[in-house]
Amino acid sequence: MAQTALDEIATFLGDRLVRSKPDRDLHGQSETWFPATPPDAVAYPESTEEVARIVGICARHGFPVVPWGAGTSLEGHALAVRGGLCLDTSRMNRVLEIRAEDMQAVVQPGITREALNTELRATGLFFPVDPGANATIGGMAATRASGTTTVRYGTMRDNVMGLEVVLADGRVIRTGSGARKSSSGYDLTGLFVGSEGTLGIITQLTLRLHGQPEAISAATCAFDDFETAVQTVIATIQHGIPMARIEFVDETVAAIFNRMNGTDLPEKPHLMVEFHGSERAVTEDAERFGEIVSEMGGGHFAWATRPEDRNRLWAMRHAAYRTILASRPGSMGLATDICVPISRLAQAVAETRADIESSGIPGPIVGHVGDGNFHALLLIERGNPEELARAKALSRRMAERAIRLGGTITGEHGVGAGKLDLMELEHGPAWQVMATLKRALDPRDILNPGKVVRIET
Amino acid sequence: MAQTALDEIATFLGDRLVRSKPDRDLHGQSETWFPATPPDAVAYPESTEEVARIVGICARHGFPVVPWGAGTSLEGHALAVRGGLCLDTSRMNRVLEIRAEDMQAVVQPGITREALNTELRATGLFFPVDPGANATIGGMAATRASGTTTVRYGTMRDNVMGLEVVLADGRVIRTGSGARKSSSGYDLTGLFVGSEGTLGIITQLTLRLHGQPEAISAATCAFDDFETAVQTVIATIQHGIPMARIEFVDETVAAIFNRMNGTDLPEKPHLMVEFHGSERAVTEDAERFGEIVSEMGGGHFAWATRPEDRNRLWAMRHAAYRTILASRPGSMGLATDICVPISRLAQAVAETRADIESSGIPGPIVGHVGDGNFHALLLIERGNPEELARAKALSRRMAERAIRLGGTITGEHGVGAGKLDLMELEHGPAWQVMATLKRALDPRDILNPGKVVRIET
Numbered sequence: 001m002a003q004t005a006l007d008e009i010a011t012f013l014g015d016r017l018v019r020s021k022p023d024r025d026l027h028g029q030s031e032t033w034f035p036a037t038p039p040d041a042v043a044y045p046e047s048t049e050e051v052a053r054i055v056g057i058c059a060r061h062g063f064p065v066v067p068w069g070a071g072t073s074l075e076g077h078a079l080a081v082r083g084g085l086c087l088d089t090s091r092m093n094r095v096l097e098i099r100a101e102d103m104q105a106v107v108q109p110g111i112t113r114e115a116l117n118t119e120l121r122a123t124g125l126f127f128p129v130d131p132g133a134n135a136t137i138g139g140m141a142a143t144r145a146s147g148t149t150t151v152r153y154g155t156m157r158d159n160v161m162g163l164e165v166v167l168a169d170g171r172v173i174r175t176g177s178g179a180r181k182s183s184s185g186y187d188l189t190g191l192f193v194g195s196e197g198t199l200g201i202i203t204q205l206t207l208r209l210h211g212q213p214e215a216i217s218a219a220t221c222a223f224d225d226f227e228t229a230v231q232t233v234i235a236t237i238q239h240g241i242p243m244a245r246i247e248f249v250d251e252t253v254a255a256i257f258n259r260m261n262g263t264d265l266p267e268k269p270h271l272m273v274e275f276h277g278s279e280r281a282v283t284e285d286a287e288r289f290g291e292i293v294s295e296m297g298g299g300h301f302a303w304a305t306r307p308e309d310r311n312r313l314w315a316m317r318h319a320a321y322r323t324i325l326a327s328r329p330g331s332m333g334l335a336t337d338i339c340v341p342i343s344r345l346a347q348a349v350a351e352t353r354a355d356i357e358s359s360g361i362p363g364p365i366v367g368h369v370g371d372g373n374f375h376a377l378l379l380i381e382r383g384n385p386e387e388l389a390r391a392k393a394l395s396r397r398m399a400e401r402a403i404r405l406g407g408t409i410t411g412e413h414g415v416g417a418g419k420l421d422l423m424e425l426e427h428g429p430a431w432q433v434m435a436t437l438k439r440a441l442d443p444r445d446i447l448n449p450g451k452v453v454r455i456e457t
Numbered sequence: 458m459a460q461t462a463l464d465e466i467a468t469f470l471g472d473r474l475v476r477s478k479p480d481r482d483l484h485g486q487s488e489t490w491f492p493a494t495p496p497d498a499v500a501y502p503e504s505t506e507e508v509a510r511i512v513g514i515c516a517r518h519g520f521p522v523v524p525w526g527a528g529t530s531l532e533g534h535a536l537a538v539r540g541g542l543c544l545d546t547s548r549m550n551r552v553l554e555i556r557a558e559d560m561q562a563v564v565q566p567g568i569t570r571e572a573l574n575t576e577l578r579a580t581g582l583f584f585p586v587d588p589g590a591n592a593t594i595g596g597m598a599a600t601r602a603s604g605t606t607t608v609r610y611g612t613m614r615d616n617v618m619g620l621e622v623v624l625a626d627g628r629v630i631r632t633g634s635g636a637r638k639s640s641s642g643y644d645l646t647g648l649f650v651g652s653e654g655t656l657g658i659i660t661q662l663t664l665r666l667h668g669q670p671e672a673i674s675a676a677t678c679a680f681d682d683f684e685t686a687v688q689t690v691i692a693t694i695q696h697g698i699p700m701a702r703i704e705f706v707d708e709t710v711a712a713i714f715n716r717m718n719g720t721d722l723p724e725k726p727h728l729m730v731e732f733h734g735s736e737r738a739v740t741e742d743a744e745r746f747g748e749i750v751s752e753m754g755g756g757h758f759a760w761a762t763r764p765e766d767r768n769r770l771w772a773m774r775h776a777a778y779r780t781i782l783a784s785r786p787g788s789m790g791l792a793t794d795i796c797v798p799i800s801r802l803a804q805a806v807a808e809t810r811a812d813i814e815s816s817g818i819p820g821p822i823v824g825h826v827g828d829g830n831f832h833a834l835l836l837i838e839r840g841n842p843e844e845l846a847r848a849k850a851l852s853r854r855m856a857e858r859a860i861r862l863g864g865t866i867t868g869e870h871g872v873g874a875g876k877l878d879l880m881e882l883e884h885g886p887a888w889q890v891m892a893t894l895k896r897a898l899d900p901r902d903i904l905n906p907g908k909v910v911r912i913e914t
Contacts (some may be wrong), residue, residue, distance in 0.1 A: 092782040101691065101800040144640040156639050157647070158615065172888040178487040178863035179796035180828045181603040181612050181652055183871040184883055185909055186891045190614070190647035194640055211697045234558065240668045278697075281738050343558040371637045406635035409502075414640040424642055433898070434643045440897035441890070453641055 056170030069139025075416025109138020339411030515628030526596025532873025566595020796868030
């Protein structure tokens with residue numbers, strides 16, 4: 001079956017269908033603790049038509065198709081857990097159109113967020129969603145990614161206006177429109193964003209862009225304890241101060257940054273903030289934020305006024321996952337990702353810290369606290385199954401805690417293969433509705449099988 | 458069949474199942490040109506459990522269920538076009554919980570937007586979405602409604618965080634969570650918002666609230682032609698001035714306001730704007746906007762600084778539909794609702810105006826121009842089928858124009874029964890995907906049948 005499907009695909013992809021071991025191995029890895037599961041082959045399509053043809057052939061043969069972006073997902077999303085064809089989108093990486101007046105761009109899925117913003121630089125516009133990794137836009141849409149600027153600009157849900165999607169039977173559809181809003185039927189764009197390649201393969205995206213702010217100010221500040229840092233975030237939100245970024249790192253992360261990046265931060269819980277707007281607005285926002293921090297007893301302000309200082313600050317924040325991982329040589333990571341109502345954030349962090357401490361596993365914490373979202377990065381010794389089991393149990397308790405506090409098991413990383421076991425707990429019978437939708441759109445379960453939902457075929 | 462289902466329902470609803478002609482007639486009407494189509498009976502449930510029981514019985518009997526909010530929809534959404542039971546949500550109209558710290562409210566579907574904001578007043582929070590009518594929150598979610606503040610606060614898509622939904626088989630599910638974002642599986646909240654009661658009955662909503670702005674400034678200004686008004690909107694957006702509202706009314710509407718409301722507006726195209734923020738920010742925004750208007754050659758500024766003046770301004774705007782309708786006694790309305798990319802807005806309005814003029818049907822234009830959304834309200838003489846046919850043809854040409862310009866046939870009113878014939882033109886094969894989803898979730902087509910999609914059963 002596999003052989004026949006692949007031979008058919010090779011007739012038109014030629015040497016862009018690769019069956020060599022190194023390429024399969026490369027596409028069988030993940031960023032975190034998942035065991036390697038190489039696909040049977042890797043395809044490098046260059047057009048929607050090629051993707052549609054590939055999927056059509058796989059559909060006839062009941063052969064799995066697993067889309068691949070930059071391979072930076074954290075829950076094993078792109079692992080070929082049932083074998084099949086890895087569909088690598090790296091050759092579909094162009095900006096097709098920039099509609100500056102409408103603040104939109106039409107892109108292919110394989111472009112990375114950094115490459116996109118480089119192309120946009122001269123237009124005065126930018127695309128704000130910024131997960132830590134330099135992920136592809138297609139992958140970010142598939143996992144409903146977000147990042148440090150979500151508190152102001154939203155997630156991929158808010159910034160994808162329309163899609164071109166190849167369905168499980170090879171049909172090509174377009175969702176959304178160039179209008180900023182629509183009430184024209186079911187929100188198919190929203191359904192495919194976050195569906196992790198299980199309902200269709202994204203081959204084109206229309207993105208909402210934003211104007212580069214006239215002025216930016218950024219700062220770090222430190223607190224004696226994380227509860228005060230969290231209370232400061234809540235107060236800032238309630239004062240209506242429009243933050244573009246408000247990030248938390250705990251004292252362990254501050255120490256790791258000092259050791260690994262040569263910074264000189266007080267080894268205390270920190271907030272890293274940024275304001276976007278007119279010169280006057282940004283100044284006013286920064287002043288009001290400074291007042292709140294003082295009232296709360298925080299301090300150690302370090303303003304990053306020059307662009308290069310700001311860039312260094314956010315580059316350090318974006319690299320936190322890799323820096324933390326490198327701080328314990330020989331370790332692999334399990335990245336947790338819970339998100340709770342902001343009023344429960346202090347409790348969620350406190351309980352998690354206590355749990356981490358008693359577990360004996362290192363778990364520095366960073367968080368997009370304006371969204372109520374935080375990550376403990378659990379550092380597990382490679383080849384230590386006992387430590388992995390302990391970390392998984394810890395991660396499960398975090399997810400259960402998030403649900404108990406009215407939140408969600410994943411704020412931005414997605415379900416992938418890693419959080420399947422928690423879906424029923426979070427969603428109850430609504431998880432069955434997800435499975436119903438999956439069966440309706442992919443009756444043979446060929447699109448990224450084994451992710452998001454469980455289907456008995 | 459109908460009789461048996463209704464008798465079963467009466468056993469537990471008692472006199473809250475009404476079969477009298479006046480009540481059926483009341484629920485068989487719509488705000489616009491659609492012929493009356495009364496349901497077989499009207500149910501007034503008071504709890505999710507009752508809704509689930511009702512739907513379960515209707516499912517067994519294959520009997521249609523049509524949810525009803527305030528009856529203010531404009532495309533015949535709540536008409537029982539195939540008979541069945543009208544499920545009136547007016548007795549499920551409570552605020553169940555206000556979570557001030559998280560800026561959330563949990564409400565029942567039958568509460569109206571004005572009643573909700575009255576209850577919120579003391580909290581310092583408000584719910585921004587404001588269609589013209591005092592619609593119910595459930596109805597607004599079902600049609601993915603928006604309004605004058607969407608340019609700043611988004612549509613119902615952006616402001617509904619979670620739902621409780623009764624499915625076609627009577628199961629009850631919960632979607633979303635109390636967290637501000639989530640990547641936990643398919644976005645079911647987004648799927649039910651805008652599904653117009655065809656996929657499930659909304660019985661509870663978790664809403665995102667916003668802080669009442671510290672300061673507000675509002676103004677009207679006039680232009681010699683609408684192209685300049687539209688160019689002013691585009692320039693304002695591109696300057697990154699954060700508008701809370703930016704509304705357009707044409708010279709005919711200005712004249713109608715003068716005649717019907719006793720205002721003294723120049724009878725020219727107008728923009729009505731509002732800014733929200735800190736005192737300083739609002740002043741700065743208003744100044745910068747004023748400069749753009751002057752540069753464009755607009756003027757006749759009238760600032761509404763007192764709350765009562767602002768309230769009068771927006772009450773007038775919200776009542777525009779009814780005021781315009783009343784301006785031609787004996788007429789009924791056909792409310793068009795196209796939305797295009799902002800760069801095509803001037804062209805869309807110009808072509809529409811020319812078409813309206815040559816049609817001989819009065820069609821004053823109002824628009825949420827910051828979103829690229831505008832309405833021509835076509836005034837048709839009651840009982841004049843020839844005029845109705847001409848208005849329908851005009852409306853169809855508007856929708857075709859919207860699609861040609863990269864937009865959508867409905868920015869905020871929804872599809873209902875009125876725009877079914879245009880869905881394939883806008884969505885192509887994606888409309889079939891909507892039907893696939895409908896069949897998966899409502900295989901007997903009992904939930905608001907005949908709306909959004911066409912199902913052969």
